[in-house]
Amino acid sequence: MSILSTFIIVPAILLLLLFLTRNAIQARTLAIIGFSIQLVAAIYLLISFLQERAINNDAMLFVTDIVWYAKLNIHYSVGVDGVSVLMVLLSAIVAFTGIFSSWDMKRDFFMWYTLLSIGVFGFFISTDLFVIFMFYEIALIPMYFLIGIWGTGRKEYSAMKLTLMLMAGSAFLLTGILGIYFTSGHTSMNLLVIKETVIPIMHQYWIFPVTFLGFGVLGALFPFHTWSPDGHASAPTAVSMLHAGVLMKLGGYGCFRVAIYLMPEAATELAWIFLILTGISVVYGAFGAVVQTDLKYINAYSSVSHCGLVLFAVLMLNQTAQTGAVLQMLSHGLMTALFFALIGLLYGRTHTRDIREMSGLMKVIPFASVCYVIAGLASLGLPGLSGFVAEMTIFVGAFAKQGVFYTLLTIVAACSIVITAVYILRTIAFILQGPVKNELHLKLDDATWYEKISVVGLILGIIALGIFPAFFANIINM
């Protein structure tokens, strides 16, 4: 057993133990312990990956391969490269901080939450198409219950919509995976094995779009992004964090690891179609965010824009842009988790998410407000925070691609940095600045110690990424 299986075994044991707990405090304590172990393991994985990479040049490291269902040649096979190591780290950070943002939740909530995390971790470490798909589904299903039971607002509608749309996406995905399996000429589902041969180009032409679309739905690809605003708006804080922070990255990661990795020829030919869609996502999401009045909607549309940029960069098919895509996934993951943590914090105190009903909170709850400003500045791409390096890497990479079409599209995408500034500053001006209008808001308490752990942890990540981008960029290319 390699170190990688820890990421599945720990939450599995945690799930079992959670089942045995008797009250919420026990469950919470247990969850904190469990996810702390995950976080430590993720950091340990990063360190040992760096050591191992120095002497081992295989595509994937820490590979384990166990035959699971011999008849269909399905293997439980895991392995990581630089990208997946970082995604595991991101997941561990967000899952860990998420616990601190769901302090008052009950046992069942933590159980679904843990199950969700099994799916997420499993997805990032698997190298077998079938297992990837299985973990993908494991990550999706708990969303339905987490939103449907513990959500707010039109939660049944949102939960249903989110699940159905993502399920439709996975139907495409499954078709794509079967297509790959039957046309690759191998009897294996292992990515690395399939990669050894070229899938016939005529098959690539239909498999690539289907697979890309399947993952794209989860990556909020226009016009299949509408689950995101409603889903996020109804989801409880920690679920929004995990969902926007990590789950949406499954889409980008999947496009990168499965669709483009296995079918580069079709990707080159067909990229322009999806580039147009992602280009629309980037600008459209940003404009959509400008006029929203619900904090979560603003953030959801902002996520459409930022995740659109991830897919945009992945499709540029050069190393710089793809490095940028991964940086953007990390950056958006941390940043949006931070946003949702803070929105949850504000909502818990003001009982509203409507920006028109809040004002002048900077004076009342300075700590939370400063954190919100930092999150906003990261989102609009301030140098020194994570958003800047990711966006710049993407733009430089995208610009290196020959052709007026790509150049113009890059310029269009770059326009989003202005629009982002508009909606971020508008939100800050509404909720944090100005005089306090609502008298009830004069007596709010600032962040508690556990909320501080959550937001400070994420901010440290954002700063680390913003100041030492080369460290992360190197790992991505390892």
Add this chain to the structure above:
Amino acid sequence: MNFTLYILIIPIALFLLIGLSGNKMKPRMAGIIGTLGMTVSAVLSYLAAYIYFFETEKINGIFQKIVPLSMEWLRFTDKLHIDMGILLDPISIMMLVVITTVSLMVHLYSIAYMKEEEGFQRYFAFLALFSFSMLGLVVATNIFQMYIFWELVGVSSYLLIGFYYTKPTAVAAAKKAFIVTRFADLGFLIGILILSYYTGTFDFGILTEGSAALVVGSTAGVSFMGLSVASWAMALVFIGGAGKSAMFPLHIWLPDAMEGPTPVSALIHAATMVVAGVFLVARMFPIYVFATPDVLAMIGYIGAFTALFAAVIAITQKDIKRVLAFSTISQIAYMLTALGVSGFGGHDGLGYMASMFHLFTHAFFKALLFLGAGAIIHAVHNNDITQMGGLRKYLPITHITFLIACLAIAGIPPFSGFFSKDEILAAAFHHDKLIFITLWIVAGLTAFYMFRLYYIVFWGKKREYEHKPHEASWVMTLPLIILALFTCFSGFIPFSKFISSDNQSFAAHIDWTIATLSIVVAFTGICLATLLYRRESNRPAEIAQRIGGFYKATLNKFYMDEIWMFVTKNVIFKYISYPVAWFDKHIVDGMINQTGKQTENASVAIKGMQSGKVQFYAIVFVLGVLLITVLSLFI
């Protein structure tokens, strides 16, 4: 010269120290630590300037570029990588001196000026952050490092304009400043991307060497919509500069930025940040002059127009800080025009030298004017000059220093502004007569509006003030005096010995014909102002009445704010964002919802088929068999 690193490290350390300790640090402590830190930075800058200009050996009479520090920060491709480093050459050394000096004065002044304010520590933390970013900007070794600090400067400006965050006007002004400059920065960014794509480097050293200017020039053949790609790139880069330096039509944020605390206006919106655009063009000057002279000419015209435009508006403004803000726009435009009319090397590069000279002198006298305005506002608790008058008795030190600054900006010898302005006029005269005449008129207007301000505030009718105005403490007057000394004597620095387009000393003499012309026009302006405003009378109002519409237009700043408001409110919000949001909710999401609804309808429609009634199934079965039988008989 490795010690220059500490010039930057000190302010960022101050920012972290003051910012993180928050309210745990005593307000006074924060001010004193900040001021002491900046003192060290300033002393180090002077030392650097001394060593660079007098001790370091020149090769063939050329000041060498020194890069004491450069390390790779982020690598994009084999060729493109962002470095973080320090580049010392005459203009960056000059900027170090300017920034640290003005910043130090502002720090000291603020200890008294901001004494009663809540968030005193926050204020000093932001000041330190700004100083750090601005210093990083001027010593950048490559264009991307410059862009990074450019953005940091922008955000520091945002934070400081919005310092009084409970005041809605301040919040709006901060937002406006950030978004307008962000819009301009988009141009800058795209310019950088194009430039680096064609040259394969971000590095200033390589970019501005003759050979790389050729690389840029060689792409001149590749054209796009009538302009060469190189011209596009450099024009886009200039848009970034125009945004920060408040050139028409991107100037609209600067007057509003006066909502920030007055010392901030002195530091950021008069002396340092707003000249970043000038610095940018100067930094990339070889490319402009060799590869894209068309863009350089355009810069000259935009500058000349903005100089005139802003000067006209400044005449009618009633808020003391707004007069100064428009004056700043006008003077920065002067500097850019000087670059626009400049050639390269020796006396041809007179405009370049003059631009930097004016940047240098302007920083001191404009900071002095703003700090003086701060002292006035501090004394009378009002920004409106129509509510002031006769203040010379109450504020003697402020009065004298303010007068010195007014004389300097009006271009009266022997104050510093005269020398730098004269060089600019000389450069313009030899290059383009139209630009020269425009600048000459602006010089007269400048003298007029400054002395209008001066007379209304310090002379005019004596008013009854609620609290008797009195001079502020030495902490505030000392910076005024020091800056006044700079204003008096900095004109005598033989600038062309140190700064020139090719870093080679040359001799620049005062051209007395042009100097006489400029002195005449300045005196005319001053005399006119004396006649109209020395004693309060209704003559100005009569004149305003007579020119009616034009007066109103200037008072309303030629309605530029309204035009921009129309663009943002209507175009961005009404015609793009709301439709996008509507489209998303009703069309895109509507389709998804319809898919769900139609699936449901379809299942309702066909669910009768599975009723569970055996008789019904039997009938369907029999009918089916019959149908098949009949069909098979006939086919």
